[in-house]
Structure formats: structure tokens, C-alpha cells
Amino acid sequence: MDKVIEVKNLYKLYRVGNSVVRALNGVSFEVYPGEFCAIVGTSGSGKSTLLNMLAGLEKPTKGEVIVSGQHMENLNEDGLVKFRRENVGFIFQSFHLIGTMNALENVALPLSFRGEAKGSRLRKADKMLDLVNLRKHKKHMPNQMSGGQQQRVGVARALVVNPKIIFADEPTGNLDSHTSEEVMHLMQKVVREQKKTLVMVTHDNHLATYADRIFHIIDGEIVRIEDNRQKENSSNLESVGRHGLDGGEEGL
Structure with missing residues (x-):
């Protein structure tokens, strides 16, 4: 399978x-298309730098x-801006919504940087x-929305591109x-x-369990990689074993 992100000896x-x-001390890993990966560590562990x-x-x-085949370390500033605009969506801790724009306009905003027509931008948003x-x-x-609603707008804005x-x-x-928990379910x-x-990136071990794989980082080094999908599969099998294939509980 193609790798969408490859980090070598960083x-x-x-x-x-x-x-x-040493904020990062020889980090190497891969991320595959369609994967949800969490980088988890305490403050100062190197996760945000990564x-x-x-x-x-x-x-x-x-x-x-190497991200989507591009060597990020070799791109100049213009190249990086273009690459991010065309390939990457960001979700931030502080929602970074523009207070004078409604939810629809906030979500449509990244498309205006691409020069897309207003009608098309608003339809997508x-x-x-x-x-x-x-x-x-x-x-x-x-200011008329809760924090959770604002972060949902943030998720929509990341996806619109x-x-x-x-x-x-x-x-x-x-x-x-x-x-x-609601935002993690949404993601x-x-x-x-x-x-x-x-x-x-998160400091919260519990929230990291929503990811397919968890990269644990301490003092700039990835100390272990946990695969959650294997756990999910084994717990699903256990559940089937307990309830039988037909007599499962409602809502499973």
C-alpha cells in the first residue's frame, strides 16, 4: 500500500x-491513506514540533x-504554501473562526484563497x-454557537478543500x-x-484511543506504536462470541 506520509530519521x-x-531525536514512521493516527505525549514531548x-x-x-510524494524539507516557502493549500486541512485547538462571519462564510473562506467563485464556495460549505x-x-x-459547535465548523472548514x-x-x-467525545466521534x-x-496531536491518552494507531512520543522519540484496530477486531469477536450471531443485544 502507498504511504501518504513517510518520516525518516527526523x-x-x-x-x-x-x-x-533535541525536540525530535531520530523519529521514523509511516502513515497510510485513510488512517486516523494520534501522536500522544505530554507537554514538551516533541509532538507539536512533529x-x-x-x-x-x-x-x-x-x-x-515525505507527504503525498513531496519532500517537505526541500520545498521553499512558496512551494510549502501551495502544497498546504492543495493537500492539507487544519483543525486547531482555538477554533480560529472569524467573528464577523457566519458559519457558512467561515467554512467557505479557504476556497476563496483558491479563487473559487462565490456560488460554488457557498454550495460546498x-x-x-x-x-x-x-x-x-x-x-x-x-458568538452564537457553543464551543463544540464552533469546533464542528472548524472540522467542516478543514474538509471543504x-x-x-x-x-x-x-x-x-x-x-x-x-x-x-462528540468531536472525536465526528472525526x-x-x-x-x-x-x-x-x-x-493530543496529550490525552483516552482521546487517542479513537485513532487507528497511536504513536507514543517521549523526549522527542517514538517509544511505541499501538494498533487499535487489532483491539477493535478482537473485542468485536468477543462480543459475537458472548451474544451469538443472532441473539446479539440491541444497538450492537
Whole structure:
């Protein structure tokens, strides 16, 4: 299977006074199309630096970052901007919605940077707001929506450009636990139904369990990779074993 992201022997060193801090210390991994991957670690573990490298927002000290066949470390600033505009959607912790625009206009905004006609932009934005269950909030301004609703607008805005990859940086960091679960369910649904590749950074081990694979990062090194799909499959089999194929419980 083709890899959508390939990271090879990635280092990022910062000089702080007379000492050198290794934010990333020889990281290597792959992400495949249609996968939901979580990079999980505490503050200062290197997870946000890693996400910035994948998105081409920071240059590595050494190593390779290949995203959709492009070597990010070799692109100049114009090349990176063009690549992100054409291939990447972003979901942020602070929703970054524009307060003077309603939900529909906020979602349509990235398409205006591509020079798309207004009618086409609004049609696509309308469809994306349906997808994230905000049919009744299309004309609402950000200050008329809850945090969870604003983040749904953020998800719709990331999707409207039909990106190959979505990068999510602590996407539930400003939400309560119940709303966080709802947003994670939504992101899972998006990956499955829209066949998107999603890479999320989080400090929350529980939220990371929504991902297909979890990359645990400590002090700039990936210490283990957990595959959740195997767990899901085995728990589904156990469930079938317990309830029998016909006599399953309602709602399973």
C-alpha cells in the first residue's frame, strides 16, 4: 500500500543558551491513506514540533518528511504554501473562526484563497455543514454557537478543500469532556466515510484511543506504536462470541 506520509530519521535541535535541546531525536514512521493516527505525549514531548514538520511549518535539522510524494524539507516557502493549500486541512485547538462571519462564510473562506467563485464556495460549505450536523446553525455567528459547535465548523472548514490529509492540533483542548467525545466521534466518522487521512496531536491518552494507531512520543522519540484496530477486531469477536450471531443485544 502507498504511504501518504513517510518520516525518516527526523531530528530537530534547538540551541538554548549553551545547551542543545533535541525536540525530535531520530523519529521514523509511516502513515497510510485513510488512517486516523494520534501522536500522544505530554507537554514538551516533541509532538507539536512533529506536527509542524509534517505540515511544513518548521524545517527539520536533519531527516526526511515525505507527504503525498513531496519532500517537505526541500520545498521553499512558496512551494510549502501551495502544497498546504492543495493537500492539507487544519483543525486547531482555538477554533480560529472569524467573528464577523457566519458559519457558512467561515467554512467557505479557504476556497476563496483558491479563487473559487462565490456560488460554488457557498454550495460546498453548505454541504460540509450538513455533514457535521450543523444544518440549523449555518447563519449563526461564532458568538452564537457553543464551543463544540464552533469546533464542528472548524472540522467542516478543514474538509471543504477536499484535502488528502487533515492535521488536528489538540482539537478538543478547549472543550469539556462530553463535547470532546462528540468531536472525536465526528472525526472518526469523517475518516471512515470521507476516506481521509487524519493525524492528530493530543496529550490525552483516552482521546487517542479513537485513532487507528497511536504513536507514543517521549523526549522527542517514538517509544511505541499501538494498533487499535487489532483491539477493535478482537473485542468485536468477543462480543459475537458472548451474544451469538443472532441473539446479539440491541444497538450492537
